[in-house]
Amino acid sequence: MRPHFPLAADTTYLNHGTVGVAPKRVLAAKIAxxxxxxxxxxxxxxxxxxxxxxxxxxxxxTRMREAAGKVASFVGARADDLVFTPNVTAALNAVLRYFPLERGDEILTTDLAYGAITNAALYRARETGAVVNVIRMPYPTTPSAARDAIVEAYGPRTRLAIVDHITSESALLLPLAEIVAALKARGAAVLVDGAHAPGAIELDVPSLGADWYGANLHKWCHAPRSCGFLWASPELQEGLHPSSISWGLDTEFASRFDWVGTLDPSNYLAAPEGIALLREWNFEAVRDYMHRLAWEGARHLAERWDVELGMPEEMVGTMATVPLPERAGTGHEDAERLRLALLTEDKIEIQLHAFRGRLWVRLSAQVYNDMADVERLAEAVLRRV
Ligand SMILES: Cc1ncc(COP(=O)(O)O)c(C=O)c1O
Known part of the structure; x- marks a missing residue:
């Protein structure tokens, strides 16, 4: 599959989850x-x-509604409930900005959430006097342990919970529908960060029961950067605006977001080409290949490095996070040094981070990767630590 992508031939690219690469055909559609x-x-x-x-x-x-309709049908949604945003950050900021909060109200999130999204919640809390409750998630973990940790953190002042569908550095597929149902039964509004979900797992957004779902299409859905979406449940669209107010003020939800001034719409309009490719390649087979490579790759790394994995297979989508041997280091500086050496000397691009006093890699498995890439990483790390 690699010839379908413009990646440089001399680099082992195992970082699709951080910065995805669009297939050549999608880039050609954008240029056209x-x-x-x-x-x-x-x-x-x-x-x-x-x-x-x-x-x-x-x-x-319109062109925007036509493209939004194609994306919506891929994620089980109605076209009118889905709008394009430059990325998931913009989608979640829009909801945070609109959601009413008072002094002492609580936004619930976790220490596995993406830091920039937690920053957006902290900023909103500063403006309103609300507080952000960042709970510590159990790790190693299971779906029920993750669910219980989030649900049990609900308190009398919890107004809004931000829940990941697939967590960022730890790459855990959470039992989202169960978490949403339990939080909503207790009275919290739920905003989902689905950055890594579209194109990585089978996705039917409305059936998850959340109030809002933000996602990226420029990671696993093969859209060109910058391209994400915001889905809002029909009864929660009034008053929800993009962060930049434009001519759409006081119009319908979709038209508020469809024209945010003179921005280049080519990424949005090319997004359906990425979905068409996924369908042509057989989306089920693609998902299955990526999942198996992520899981088997993680098991291979764990065996080569003599370490334990912290999650069961059911929490793995198309990425898997694996601890490095303890001797590799403990902190951010150790992580950055090793990551840079892998990139510049071994030509391996991989997400490598420090978490709870240890270093970890997050392996991204795209259709252009195979086990030879994983073994190259295994060997390079063993040579260096
Ligand atoms: C869980 C999660 N949320 C949000 C983001 C931010 O994505 P973007 O910068 O495309 O908005 C990321 C990026 O990797 C992520 O992993």
Whole structure:
């Protein structure tokens, strides 16, 4: 599968989960869209894109709604409930900015959440006098231990919980529907960080029961960067705006987000090409290949490094996090030194971080990876630590 991607031939790229690479065909679709746009820029941007002005030559939905509809159908949603955002960060910031909070209210999140998203919650808490409760998650873990830790942290002032579908550095697929149901039964609103879910696992967003679901399409869904989405349950769309207010103020949910001023829409409009490719490649087979490589790869690394994995297979999607031998170091500086050496000297790009006094790698398994990549990493680390 590697020839489908523009990756440099001299690098072992095991970091798709951090910065994904778009397939060549998707990049070609994006360039074709840009060329089409530049042939008649005003017509495309003002009349066809989101319907700011009439386009009598076109039938059916605007370009943005057409693309959003294709993404929505891939994740089980209605087109009207899904809007494009540049990334999941923008999607979650929009919800945080709109969600009403008072002094002493609590936003619940975990120490496995992505740091930048926790920052967004902290910023909102500063503005409102709310507090952010970052709970310590059990690790090693199981689905029920993870679920119980989050649900039991619900308290009388919890108003909003931010829950990961697949956690970031630890790469754990959480039992999201169960967590959402329990939190909502207790009275919390639930905002999901689904950064790593679309294209990595089978996804039916509305059935998860959350209030809002933000995600990236530029990681596992093969969209060009920058491309994410925000799904909002129909009764929670009023008052929810993008972080930059534009002409959509006081219009419907979708049109508020479809025209946020003159931004390049080519990534959004090319997103359906990534989904078309996944379907052509047989999405089920692709998922199965990536999952097996992540899990078997993690087991292989654990065996080569003589370490224990901290999660069962059911918590692994397309990424798996593996501890390094203890002698590799303990802190951020050790992690950065080793990561840089792997990159510059061994030409291996891998997410490598410090967590709870130990170093870990997060292995990303895309269709262009195979076990030879994993073994190259195993061997390079053993040579260095
Ligand atoms: C769980 C999680 N949330 C949010 C993000 C942020 O993604 P972006 O920078 O594309 O908004 C990441 C990035 O890796 C992530 O892992």
């Amino acid at each position: 869209l840009i060329e089409e746009m530049e042939r008649a820029p005003s017509r495309f941007m003002l009349r066809e894109l989101s319907g700011e002005m009439p386009a009598p030559w076109r039938q059916g939905p």
